[in-house]
Amino acid sequence: MTEQNVRLGILLMILTSAIFSLQDAISRHLAAEYNILMIVMIRYWFFAAFVITVASRKAGGWRAAARTAQPGVQMARGLCLALEICVMVASFVVLGLVESHAVFACYPLLVAALSGPILGERVGWRRWTAIAIGFVGILVILQPGRGVFSASALIPLASAALFALYGLLTxxxxxxxxSATSFFWTGCVGAVALTPPGLWMWQPLHGADIAWMGILCVLAALGHYCLIRCYEVAEASAVQPFAYLQLVFASAVGVAVFGERITPATALGAAIVTSAGIFTLLRARRRIPVGR
Structure with a gap:
């Protein structure tokens, strides 16, 4: 891998984080007016069409991409991500972008904590220390015992746990x-699983929201395309820390567009969680220098 590839990978990860932040903002807007299952279902329809198109252009077509010896695990992965997206969009509506992403930033710590029992990987004392510090940051954000904690604060934490499980299964x-096979199953399983409940909850889109839904679908496909290209040109361990910029971008959009506030506790807790998460990623990179 050349230095130029790493630089390009970092730029693509930054672009991906910005695109996903805009996607989250549109999701929050639409989910405040329409059923979440319907919004995510339409997004997944476009996503499934995108992955099928990408697979069809590769050697062997979509049949080759769909071929797997572990369909049960692939389906579990797809269901985890679909459920995670629904839960996170609900969190955007209830808590906003700033607090949702501040708590969600703990998912690398959950991956590190669960990689031992699920994947049999060894987690050293340094990473366990970082995990403990990271969850102190979560407590700073949630502030239990100060009269401001509510059950809704657990929604982004549940989303982070689902995304961590999705990552471990991946x-x-x-x-x-x-990766082509996993990408194919991710899009198709989510579309199939969400279609029955999404159609049951169908609500007609009105006015400008039709355009916003179209933009959301395009951003979802574009974001995944940039992410694929990112991992094609650079090792995941080299670019993954830059995914934390999504917290920065999403917070900026939340403040500028939705009038959200970044409280001192949220800022401090997010800084602690992010620092601990980056440390665990760097430790994993030292242990696995060749990438995933």
Whole structure:
């Protein structure tokens, strides 16, 4: 890998984080007016069409991409991500972008904590220390015992846990399946799973929201395309820390567009969680220098 590839990978990860932040803002806007399952279902329809198109252009077509020896795990991955997106969009509506992303930033710590029991990986004392410090940051954000804690604060934490499980299952299936296969199953399983409840909750889109829904679908596909290109040109361990910029971008949009506030506790807690998360990523990079 050349230095130029790493630089390009970092730029693509920054672009991906910005795109996903805009996507989250539109999701928050639409979910405040329409059923969340319907919004995510339409997004997944476009996503599934995108992954099928990408797979069809590769050697062997979509049938080759769909071929897997572990369909049960692949389906579990797809269901985890679909549920995670629904939960996170609900968090945007209830808590806003700033607090949701501040808590969600703990997902690398959950990945590190669960990688031992699920994948059999060794987690050293330094990473366990970082995990403990990171969850102190979560407590700073949630402020239990000060009269401001509510059950709604657990929504982004549940989303982070689902995304961590999705990430661990992705690492598990990567031992036998290609990234193209995992990408194909991710889009198609989510679309199939969300279609029945999404159609049941169908609400007609009105006025400008039709355009916003179209933009959301395009951003979702564009963001995943940039992410794919990012991992094609650079190792995941080299670019993953820059994914934390999504917290910065999403917070900026939350303040500028939705009038949200960044409280001192949220800022301090997010800084602690992010620092601990980056440390665990760097430790993983030292242990696995060749990438995933």
């Amino acid at each position: 690492r598990y299936v990567s031992r036998r399946d290609s």
